[in-house]
Amino acid sequence: xxxxxxxxxxxxxxxxxxxxxxxxxxxxxxxxxxxxxxxxxxxxxxxxxxxxxxxxxxxxxxxxxxxxxxxxxxxxxxxxxxxxxxxxxxxxxxxxxxxxxxxxxxxxxxxxxxxxxxxxxxxxxxxxxxxxxxxxxxxxxxxxxxxxxxxxxxxxxxxxxxxxxxxxxxxxxxxxxxxxxxxxxxxxxxxxxxxxxxxxxxxxxxxxxxxxxxxxxxxxxxxxx
Amino acid sequence: xxxxxxxxxxxxxxxxxxxxxxxxxxxxxxxxxxxxxxxxxxxxxxxxxxxxxxxxxxxxxxxxxxxxxxxxxxxxxxxxxxxxxxxxxxxxxxxxxxxxxxxxxxxxxxxxxxxxxxxxxxxxxxxxxxxxxxxxxxxxxxxxxxxxxxxxxxxxxxxxxxxxxxxxxxxxxxxxxxxxxxxxxxxxxxxxxxxxxxxxxxxxxxxxxxxxxxxxxxxxxxxxxxxxxxxxxxxxxxxxxxxxxxxxxxxxxxxxxxxxxxxxxxxxxxxxxxxxxxxxxxxxxxxxxxxxxxxxxxxxxxxxxxxxxxxxxxxxxxxxxxxxxxxxxxxxxxxxxxxxxxxxxxxxxxxxxxxxxxxxxxxxxxxxxxxxxxxxxxxxxxxxxxxxxxxxxxxxxxxxxxxxxxxxxxxxxxxxxxxxxxxxxxxxxxxxxxxxxxxxxxxxxxxxxxxxxxxxxxxxxxxxxxxxxxxxxxxxxxxxxxxxxxxxxxxxxxxxxxxxxxxxxxxxxxxxxxxxxxxxxxxxxxxxxxxxxxxxxxxxxxxxxxxxxxxxxxxxxxxxxxxxxxxxxxxxxxxxxxxxxxxxxxxxxxxxxxxxxxxxxxxxxxxxxxxxxxxxxxxxxxxxxxxxxxxxxxxxxxxxxxxxxxxxxxxxxxxxxxxxxxxxxxxxxxxxxxxxxxxxxxxxxxxxxxxxxxxxxxxxxxxxxxxxxxxxxxxxxxxxxxxxxxxxxxxxxxxxxxxxxxxxxxxxx
Numbered sequence: 021x022x023x024x025x026x027x028x029x030x031x032x033x034x035x036x037x038x039x040x041x042x043x044x045x046x047x048x049x050x051x052x053x054x055x056x057x058x059x060x061x062x063x064x065x066x067x068x069x070x071x072x073x074x075x076x077x078x079x080x081x082x083x084x085x086x087x088x089x090x091x092x093x094x095x096x097x098x099x100x101x102x103x104x105x106x107x108x109x110x111x112x113x114x115x116x117x118x119x120x121x122x123x124x125x126x127x128x129x130x131x132x133x134x135x136x137x138x139x140x141x142x143x144x145x146x147x148x149x150x151x152x153x154x155x156x157x158x159x160x161x162x163x164x165x166x167x168x169x170x171x172x173x174x175x176x177x178x179x180x181x182x183x184x185x186x187x188x189x190x191x192x193x194x195x196x197x198x199x200x201x202x203x204x205x206x207x208x209x210x211x212x213x214x215x216x217x218x219x220x221x222x223x224x225x226x227x228x229x230x231x232x233x234x235x236x237x238x239x240x241x242x243x244x245x
Numbered sequence: 246x247x248x249x250x251x252x253x254x255x256x257x258x259x260x261x262x263x264x265x266x267x268x269x270x271x272x273x274x275x276x277x278x279x280x281x282x283x284x285x286x287x288x289x290x291x292x293x294x295x296x297x298x299x300x301x302x303x304x305x306x307x308x309x310x311x312x313x314x315x316x317x318x319x320x321x322x323x324x325x326x327x328x329x330x331x332x333x334x335x336x337x338x339x340x341x342x343x344x345x346x347x348x349x350x351x352x353x354x355x356x357x358x359x360x361x362x363x364x365x366x367x368x369x370x371x372x373x374x375x376x377x378x379x380x381x382x383x384x385x386x387x388x389x390x391x392x393x394x395x396x397x398x399x400x401x402x403x404x405x406x407x408x409x410x411x412x413x414x415x416x417x418x419x420x421x422x423x424x425x426x427x428x429x430x431x432x433x434x435x436x437x438x439x440x441x442x443x444x445x446x447x448x449x450x451x452x453x454x455x456x457x458x459x460x461x462x463x464x465x466x467x468x469x470x471x472x473x474x475x476x477x478x479x480x481x482x483x484x485x486x487x488x489x490x491x492x493x494x495x496x497x498x499x500x501x502x503x504x505x506x507x508x509x510x511x512x513x514x515x516x517x518x519x520x521x522x523x524x525x526x527x528x529x530x531x532x533x534x535x536x537x538x539x540x541x542x543x544x545x546x547x548x549x550x551x552x553x554x555x556x557x558x559x560x561x562x563x564x565x566x567x568x569x570x571x572x573x574x575x576x577x578x579x580x581x582x583x584x585x586x587x588x589x590x591x592x593x594x595x596x597x598x599x600x601x602x603x604x605x606x607x608x609x610x611x612x613x614x615x616x617x618x619x620x621x622x623x624x625x626x627x628x629x630x631x632x633x634x635x636x637x638x639x640x641x642x643x644x645x646x647x648x649x650x651x652x653x654x655x656x657x658x659x660x661x662x663x664x665x666x667x668x669x670x671x672x673x674x675x676x677x678x679x680x681x682x683x684x685x686x687x688x689x690x691x692x693x694x695x696x697x698x699x700x701x702x703x704x705x706x707x708x709x710x711x712x713x714x715x716x717x718x719x720x721x722x723x724x725x726x727x728x729x730x731x732x733x734x735x736x737x738x739x740x741x742x743x744x745x746x747x748x749x750x751x752x753x754x755x756x757x758x759x760x761x762x763x764x765x766x767x768x769x770x771x772x773x774x775x776x777x778x779x780x781x782x783x784x785x786x787x788x789x790x791x792x793x794x795x796x797x798x799x800x801x802x803x804x805x806x807x808x809x810x811x812x813x814x815x816x817x818x819x820x821x822x823x824x825x826x827x828x829x830x831x832x833x834x835x836x837x838x839x840x841x842x843x844x845x846x847x848x849x850x851x852x853x854x855x856x857x858x859x860x861x862x863x864x865x866x867x868x869x870x871x872x873x874x875x876x877x878x879x880x881x882x883x884x885x886x887x888x889x890x891x892x893x894x895x896x897x898x899x900x901x902x903x904x905x906x907x908x909x910x911x912x913x914x915x916x917x918x919x920x921x922x923x924x925x926x927x928x929x930x931x932x933x934x935x936x937x938x939x940x941x942x943x944x945x946x947x948x949x950x951x952x953x954x955x956x957x958x959x960x961x962x963x964x965x966x967x968x969x970x971x972x973x974x975x976x977x978x979x980x981x982x983x984x985x986x987x988x989x990x991x992x993x994x
Contacts, residue, residue, distance in 0.1 A: 031592055032500050034415030038690040041707075056590075070688075072413040075500025131408050131683045160687045162412070219687040224704070224821060226687075 023242035025235075026053040026063035028093075030084045034071030035106065035218060042218040043067070046235030048242075055087040064242045065102035065146070066093055068109025070162075070216055080123060080165050081111030090116060102146040102238055103210045107163055110202070110212030119203055119212045120178065121170030126163065127195025135227040136161035136215050137189040138201050142182050145208040146241050150233035157230035159220040161193055161201075166214040168196035168203070178203055185211055248560075249287040250614045258284050267294035273629055280623045288609065288616040291561040292530040292624055299796055301527050302628035305762035306794040309772050312779035313789035320788045322751050325448060330371040330523065331441075332790020333448055334752045336816040340705055341445050342713050343375045346385070346438040346756040346812045348795035352494045353435035357402025362410035362497040364437040366569050369414065370523035373506055374572065376449035376513055377441025380689060381703050382411050384421035384437055385717045385756070385810045389430030391672035391992050396425070399433050401993055406497075407437075408683040413499035414506070417692045418684035419701025421717060422810075425672045428721065431800035436756045436810050440715055442705045447513055451522040453540035453575045456603040458519055460533070460546060461581070463588055463595035464505045464571035468554035471495035471528070471567025501570040501593075508591035509572060515587070517580040524571040530564045530624070532573040533599075537607045537621035540575075544621070546599035546609045560611045575601060635768035645726060647859025649845040654923050655854075661922060662974035664854060666984050668927070669902050671853040674895045675988035693820045697903065699742040699891050704820045712820035716742035716813055719758075720894070721806030722847040723862035728770040729777035732809045733865045736781040737931055738893050739813035744874035745889040745934055747824045747881030748815030753782055755792035755811050760804020762796045770807035771796075778809060784867040787813065824881040826890040826900075827908030828937050828963040833887060835912055835961040837897065838873060838950070839933030843924050849895040850927040869932040869955075876955050877934060885946040888937035898926035898968075900935050905968050906982055914961035914970045922973050925960075937963055 025048045027039040040050040051063050060066070074083040084090065090112070097103045097118050105113040113119045126132060137158050140151040151157070170178070175197055178184050185202035192199050194214070202213035217231025247253065254260075262284065264274040269290075277285050277293050285293060299305060314327060324341055325333035331345035349364025365382055372379045384407050389396050411418050416439070453460065471494065512518055520540065522532045529551070537544040548560050558566070576584050581597065588595035602608075607624070609617035655664040668674050677696065686695040693712060694702035700716035718738040724731025736753065743750045755778060760767040782789055798805045817823060828835075845851050846860030880886035888908070890900040905912055916922045938946050950957035961971075969975045 032413075032503055034413075034503070034688050035690075038688070041690055071415060072500060072503075075413065075498065077500070130405070131412055131685075133412075133682055133685050133687065162685045162687060164412070216687065219690060222690075225690055225692055 023048045023064040023239050024051050025065045025067060025238065026051040026060060027067045027069055028053045028055060028089055030055045030073035030087060032071050032073040032075055033069050035216065036069040038218040039067045039069040042221045042235045045221050046232055046239055048239045053089060055089050058088045058092055060092050060096065065238045068105040068112050070107035070109060073108055081108060081115040084112045085115040094118060097210050100207065100209050104147045104234060105212040106216055106218060107214055110214055113210060113212045118210050119205060120174050121168055123165050124167040124169055125165050126167055131164040132193050133162040134193060136193060138186045138215060139189050140186050141184045145185055145204045145211050147211045147234045147237050148185060149240055150237040156189060158228050159215045159217050159231040160227060161215040163194060163214055166194040168200045181206065186213060248611060248614055250616055251286055251618045254286045255283045262290055264290060264294065268298055269294050273297060286616050288561050288564055289619055291565050295527040295530055295565055296534060296624045297628040301531060303794055304629045304631050305633050305796060307630050308632055309775040312775060316779040316783045317788045318783050318786045323788055323790065327791050330374045330451060332752065333375060334790060334814060336713060338706060338709060338711050339444055340711065341443050341448060342440060342814065343372055343377045344438065344440040344715060344754055344814050345371055345791050346436055346717065346754045346810065347793040348756050348758060349435045349437060350432065350758065350795050350798055353403055354399065354433050356494040357399045358406035359494050359496050361403040361406030361435050363495045363569050364435050365407055365410045366497045366502050367525045368437045368439040369502065370525065372439040372441035373509055374451060374521050374523040375441065376447040377443040378510055379416055379439050379441045379506065381419045381440045381701060382416045382438060383419055383701060383715060383717055385719065386421065387424045387429045387434035387808060390427045391425040393430060397993065403435055404680050404683055410497055410499045412685045414503050415688050417686045417688050419686060419692055419695040423677050423680055426721065428805045432798040432805050434758050434808060438717060438812050440713065449513065449518065449521050451535055451539055452520040453536040453544055453601045455519055455577065456542050456601055457578060458601040459576050459578060459581050459597045460544060460599040461574045461576050461584060461595055462551060462571065462598045463593055465498060465501050465568055466552045466554040466594065467563055467566050468568045469558055469562060469566065472562050472565050495567045495569050497569045504591045504593050505570055505572060508588055508593045511587050512584060515583065517584050518574045518576055520575040522573050524573060526567060528566045534607055534621045534624040536573065536575060538625040540601065543602040543604035543606045544599060545602050548609050549612050550596055550598045552594055552596055560616055633762050633768045634765050635772050636765040637769050638766035644859055645861055649851045649857060649860045652851060652855045652857055658973040662976060665898050665976060667853050668849060668895050668899060669981060670984040670988050672988055672992065674849055674899055676986045677989065678986065679989040679993065693823055694746055694825065698826055699745040702746055702820060702823055710819045710821055712817045714743045714746050714748035714815045714817060717810055718742065719808050719810035721808040722858055724774060724809060725806040725858065726847050726860065726862045728773035728807050730862050730865055732774040732777035733781040734862060734931060735809050735811040736778055737865055737867065737870045739811045740785055740870055740874060741891045741934065743813045743815035744877040745824060745891045747822055747878060748817040749878055750787050750813050750815040750874065752814050753787050753789045753811060755789060755809060757794045758798055758805065758808040758810065759796050760799035767804050774807055774809045781867060785871060822881055824886060824889045826888060826904050828888050828904045828910045828912060829908045830887060831910055831963050833937040833939055833963045834943055834959055835963060836936050836938055837958045837960045838876065838936060838955060840930065840956050841925055841928050842930045844928050844930045848929045863929050863931045866932055872953060872955050873932055873934060876950060876953065879949065880946060885942040886936045886938055890935050892933040892935060896927045896929050897935060901968060902981055905978060906985060910963050911965035911967040911969060911978055912961055913964045917958060
């Protein structure tokens with residue numbers, strides 16, 4: 021039996037199909053979840069995909085955070101449910117206070133879409149165990165509000181606890197503090213990532229296939245359990 | 246305020262109406278009166294005036310556009326032709342693809358961000374209305390001089406608008422063009438293309454049939470945006486106390502459009518609609534009259550049921566409003582509840598606003614009183630048609646006589662080297678990464694090729710790897726020198742670009758951007774360009790499936806260059822066999838396909854080095870284009886070529902520079918004996934491409950070219966980290982890259 025990984029569609033989610041595809045290519049069973057349902061359909065992990073849920077109105081992720089399914093996800097995450105938030109999903113996780121910090125307008129004020137080099141800083145989270153610690157990968161990045169910020173004390177804490185999951189290399193594309201591309205919660209089951217690993221899972225359509233590791237990591241962990 | 250009902254209009258024949266302010270000519274207004282047998286009501290006048298506008302009625306261009314049908318090549322792939330929201334093409338395996346290109350030029354000059362954004366939104370709804378899931382967008386753009394201060398206002402706004410809307414909508418932007426020329430200073434061209442995919446059985450049409458079927462308006466509420474000239478009616482004649490000035494440019498909400506797409510596709514999947522139309526130009530006037538006109542019966546609409554954003558809107562304004570993100574569906578009564586459920590699921594507002602009747606009239610009521618009673622065909626499909634006078638301009642001969650052969654040419658390696666750097670760093674030939682880096686090209690996960698490749702390519706079936714490729718091209722400089730040839734060159738270039746990626750060209754959509762049709766010289770350009778395009782499509786076997794005409798792109802008496810932008814759609818059975826432009830592997834052989842002649846009229850070199858436009862554009866040989874395309878497609882399918890790049894603006898050296906930079910590999914080029922290096926590198930002869938051939942495939946490839954009679958000249962090898970034209974100059978890729986990439990950021994910053 022393989023793992024069931026849910027992908028939530030909010031109004032305005034855009035990369036939900038891509039995340040479902042990545043889950044499938046990694047060998048897990050993709051399960052489409054709907055924002056209005058209070059039912060996680062017994063999934064073993066959840067991906068909050070990229071996009072512009074609710075049109076980014078108010079603040080990115082601020083409205084989605086209150087959708088019925090998020091109640092279940094917040095509850096589950098506190099009990100160890102693996103959750104990966106990509107881009108808008110990362111923003112929703114920060115708005116939900118499952119992750120510290122916030123994501124703000126890119127420092128150069130433009131939307132940016134580029135193939136981004138990253139270093140995986142922590143391979144002990146639920147979503148990064150397929151990588152070597154310090155492994156360099158290239159995956160697409162595309163955001164308008166991807167600048168990660170938190171107060172200095174929080175940033176120091178994240179560094180000290182090894183909760184910086186990935187860092188931008190060569191170019192900081194959005195003004196993120198300390199080049200942070202992704203962070204995790206203290207338990208390591210909740211990860212937020214601004215770049216898009218689900219767009220780097222096939223040689224035909226991605227710059228690399230180095231994003232697949234996020235999805236094989238969760239499968240490995242769940243099947244080992 | 247008295248409601249101007251049909252009854253009131255019949256009783257008050259002498260009430261003066263602002264038909265002239267609304268753009269109707271005296272004889273056009275007379276015709277309206279004749280059709281109705283009385284003066285029109287304010288609402289009727291609003292409908293006729295906007296539907297009979299140039300934009301909606303094609304009254305000046307219609308007589309020329311007919312050629313696209315009359316000269317259409319026999320094609321067994323065309324499923325839906327010109328006249329619907331977009332044409333539909335059979336691409337095999339039960340799939341149909343629809344695509345169309347449209348202009349949003351004037352709004353984008355007034356308000357660059359919203360003008361460009363709603364241009365994307367409008368074309369996406371056209372594609373959606375055919376029953377297709379939109380899968381990609383492209384944007385051919387034209388701006389004034391790169392260093393003009395106003396370009397700094399218009400360009401960033403347009404780019405942000407396209408990105409802001411398209412990115413938020415979740416459609417990959419896979420290509421387009423960016424061209425600078427002073428002729429577009431007050432008239433930037435913002436064209437937008439969308440491609441959609443569906444199964445054959447899912448094709449939907451814009452018609453209202455079946456008496457008793459419900460007319461459902463769904464999507465955004467109707468507001469006061471985009472009303473334009475019609476506010477004359479509302480604010481001056483009928484209600485001088487109401488809100489007077491309303492913005493003529495619509496405001497887009499891509500989030501609402503995303504919901505509209507998902508909701509509409511779900512409604513299609515459950516087969517709940519009989520007919521469907523998007524609301525674009527002319528809003529409800531257009532949608533109701535077109536649906537009724539194309540259907541079998543009449544239609545009755547209760548206009549006061551339309552959900553409003555602004556309760557002070559008059560009925561005329563509601564009819565004219567171009568508020569975005571709205572659709573109109575015809576639904577059988579038994580399906581209405583399910584239709585509403587799906588709309589509710591997606592948080593989309595839906596309202597039954599009327600029904601299909603067994604009469605032949607379009608009747609619109611306002612709180613029970615009739616304000617419109619018209620034969621819908623007279624509004625939608627039987628508008629005025631003009632035979633505008635046209636004449637070859639008196640300056641055309643002098644322009645063509647101003648031959649580029651007199652221009653000083655670079656001599657020797659150093660001058661050639663400098664000319665190459667000047668070319669690749671010129672605004673038109675420089676890297677457009679600053680722009681395209683603001684567009685999401687990855688979303689949906691099916692983008693196989695995107696700019697700066699020759700065409701954008703999308704996988705449409707993950708199991709079989711079936712895909713489509715689209716390229717858009719246009720060269721206003723060529724078309725200015727000779728509109729007939731210029732239109733064919735645009736077609737040939739787009740055709741070649743599709744073939745260069747390995748796809749077989751199937752069909753054409755066009756966006757014809759011209760000056761004022763009231764100027765006989767412009768009308769001649771239009772007549773010549775459409776004739777050239779129709780003849781070209783016949784010769785290449787690629788029918789025109791639809792498109793758009795944008796006239797009045799001129800400031801005072803000065804028109805833009807005639808700018809036919811041509812989009813070609815192709816199909817590729819296996820996208821894993823696509824050919825990119827990159828020289829990816831050292832040691833591969835570089836071949837030039839086709840013949841190079843001394844052709845510099847309208848060339849990029851003449852513009853960059855001498856700011857010159859004169860002479861004749863390159864000659865077109867469409868049989869040669871077909872042969873070249875066959876070679877490129879076969880070479881791709883059979884693994885004989887690993888890279889291909891079409892030769893167009895900037896000629897061979899521009900293509901070599903781009904292929905080297907894209908692949909991160911240099912090339913050693915040997916100028917063949919007896920060939921002039923400058924002509925070889927900079928000429929813009931059509932019907933050519935450069936390819937990289939693995940050594941193991943060389944014999945097979947040259948045999949194929951030889952057997953089919955296509956000239957193929959080995960000109961070098963992929964090698965090193967410089968573009969090295971032996972005996973002439975060497976350009977390290979780092980220097981080439983810096984020159985290529987620095988220009989645009991410097992202009993905009």
